[in-house]
Amino acid sequence: MTFPDITPDLRADVPQLRGRLLPNHDMSGLTWFRVGGPAQVLFTPADEEDLAHLLASLPAEIPVTVVGLGSNLIVRDGGIPGVVIRLGGKAFGEISLEADDRLRAGTAVPDVKVARAAADASLDGLAFYRGIPGCIGGALRMNAGAHGGETTDVLVEARGVTRKGEIVRLSHADMGFTYRNSAAETHEIIFTSALFQGRPGDQAAIFAEMDRVTAAREAAQPIKERTGGSTFKNPQGGKAWQLIDAAGCRGLRVGGAQVSEMHCNFLINTGGATAADIEGLGEEVRRRVKQNSGFELQWEIKRLGVAS
Structure with a gap:
């Protein structure tokens, strides 16, 4: 098109x-x-x-x-x-240390770089970002979390621009964080930077925790594939991957898209997949899980645009 x-x-x-x-x-x-x-x-x-x-x-x-x-x-x-x-470039890609064990990052900064900058400064509490793909802007919008930590645990405030072009600041309370979500879409804000609260820590212990997060991710997730991270949110009272596995979806294919054999809450482009293949596979997984267990999985991956 x-x-x-x-x-x-x-x-x-x-x-x-x-x-x-x-x-x-x-x-x-x-x-x-x-x-x-x-x-x-x-x-x-x-x-x-x-x-x-x-x-x-x-x-x-x-x-x-x-x-x-x-x-x-x-x-x-x-x-x-x-x-x-x-967003990209220096204007949205800088990290700076501030008073009171705080760290400010532009929203184009990859999450892993925030974890590393905090560790370099011996700031504890941000190591979980080592296990999250994507950038800080996405972390704010969906309250990204992993390995025992979430964005809501460490955010002080966010700065951004409204749809009308007004530059605003949102406090933690304004963000309206819930599980893998925030009130960002309600506010119609494009985030430009975020201020995080760390705490003094032992640098060696922080780096050890980051190594643990890295090892756990590499052992359990198909990070070398063309994938989009966790596909579905964990429903209350269940684990998405377990429900998908129990519904017989591990390895399931639609066109060039496949449910990962390593971690079945991940979808993979095996080569030549279309967006319709991937989304269609996700919907088929949702259908089978609903039929098998009664759980209705909700997409964690964002789907944008129009079908061809």
Whole structure:
């Protein structure tokens, strides 16, 4: 699918923009599954002010979608209409230490780099980020967690830009964290940075914990495959992978997509899969689990765009 090119109109309406506007940009290379159609416009802002300029001037009828590192994402084969925003570069990729054992990170920073920066500064409490693929922006939106820690445990505040182009700060309470979710979509905010609370710790012990997280992840998850991380949320009273396994879905295939043999809450692009294959496989897994156990699995992976 090819969308109408609206970049000339955007440049005319917001002549002060300094970031890149790319029409019909192929999104498959920006997702870990390596599938999906184009973004009608991919915008990479130069900094927070640049992002605010675009959002303040953008007509309300043009949809806005935010993507991060693409680790927990399916872009459908028909692509994403409107403006897709992807933060990157120095403006959104810096980490700094602050007073009172706090660490601030731009939302384009990979989670693993936050864990490493905290360890380098002997700050405990953030090592769990070593086991989470993706970036801080995604961690804020979905209260990312692993190995006994969650974003809600360590976040002090987040900063971002609203759909109207207003720069705002959200306290921990404002974030409305729940299991693998937050109130970010309700607030219509694109996060630009986050402030985390650590605590003094022994550096050697922190690095040892990060090594444990790394080893556990490598032993249990198909991290060398084209995958999107955990596919479904754990339902109350159950483990998603156990329910999937009990429903006979381990190794199940649809086209080029497969349920991982190593960890059956992971879907894999074995080569040549389409986004429809992967999403269709996920829906078939959900159907079989519901039929077998009565549990209705909820997607943890975000699915964006339109079918081809």
